[in-house]
Amino acid sequence: MLWSGAQQPYSKIRLPQLTSSEWQAPESTADVEIPATLIYEIAEGDSLSGIFSYLDISQAQMYQVLEADYAVLALDTLRPGNRLGFWLDEADNKLMALELAFNPAHKVRFTRVEDGFEVEEIRLEGQWRAESITGEVHGSFSKVASEVGLSANDVATIANLFKDKFNFRRDLRAGDKFGVVRQSQFVEDEFTGNREVLAVSFSRGDKHVEAFRHTDGQFYDGEGGSLQNAFLSRPFNGNYRISDNFNPRRLHPVTGRVKPHNGTDWALPSGTPLLAAGDGVVTRVENHPYAGRYVVIDHGSRYRTRYLHMSKVQVRKGQRVTRGQRIGLSGATGRVTGAHLHYEFHINGRPVNALTAKIPKATAVDKSERQQFYASVHDYRKLMGVEGE
Ligand SMILES: [Zn+2]
Structure with missing residues (x-):
């Protein structure tokens, strides 16, 4: 249209x-008026x-x-x-x-x-507005969740947070209470479509299962223990040479213009198995004239990985994968001079250096940040109507 x-x-x-x-x-394309x-x-x-x-x-x-x-x-x-x-x-x-x-x-x-x-x-960062959503379980959680206004995406995020502690189908009973604090992004009062879960609780009497997002973007339980798995440091087994480093300000050798390299390249021979860097959902399987066959995995709301130039893809769009699971084989598809893996790690939609960025490790909230963390847990519990200490 x-x-x-x-x-x-x-x-x-x-x-x-x-x-x-x-x-x-x-000079900067942002100046185009x-x-x-x-x-x-x-x-x-x-x-x-x-x-x-x-x-x-x-x-x-x-x-x-x-x-x-x-x-x-x-x-x-x-x-x-x-x-x-x-x-x-x-x-x-x-x-x-x-x-x-x-x-x-x-x-x-x-x-x-x-x-x-x-x-x-x-x-644009725009403006984030928080809201709290509460409800009581009757029937399946996803059905109740949609009744109170949680999206399928929110439910997937929540399921992913609790997957090691909690089975929605088996462990939830009619009458259990839940609360969610969620924030939505607006630019000049227009909703952008971006939403993030900040806190979740399930309660039965005085028993609670909870998750809270800390300022580092990771989720922790009420005591500050991590709820997220670490990522693989490299999405393959074995040792291969790095053939090109991450450099978002890289200059083209001939024209002198910025030609970003938003990933790390490893000189993997064609046919090397590629592994999902972390638990997540395959959100893209595409073929691009320059990137070749590639896969994108979303790991919760903030982390995303991309694997380019693959010779073979062994997952499909929408598939849930676990850390270390094979997703396909490396190759030389797209516009390349030789076989290699181009691997990208994104935090909040921005590419970061996979070798040096602060990437989640399964730990706990740092001691120096505990007081601040407990204070926000207290506020979130109040918003979700959780009775507690
Ligand atoms: Zn590359």
């Missing part, structure tokens, strides 16, 4: 009268190449965009309702910039530079 502010047809909404000679790649030539809203069944040909933009330019997309892999998951903004040269319909808006807080912008496109991911 194509639209503009005034709901005019495509032919009438070529706003900026840009020509290639006037176009200057801005010129409104898009046109905005395309993704509908069910749309593909990027279909949209490009519909708008009469060459496939060669689409491949230039996809080359830049290698660093962020934003264009494989177009969802109905997402918006694509196109900045086009008036004279020859040359693509000058492309922006994908996932929601008001998360955009990815591709900006033309001489020999291709530069990519920038834009995230």
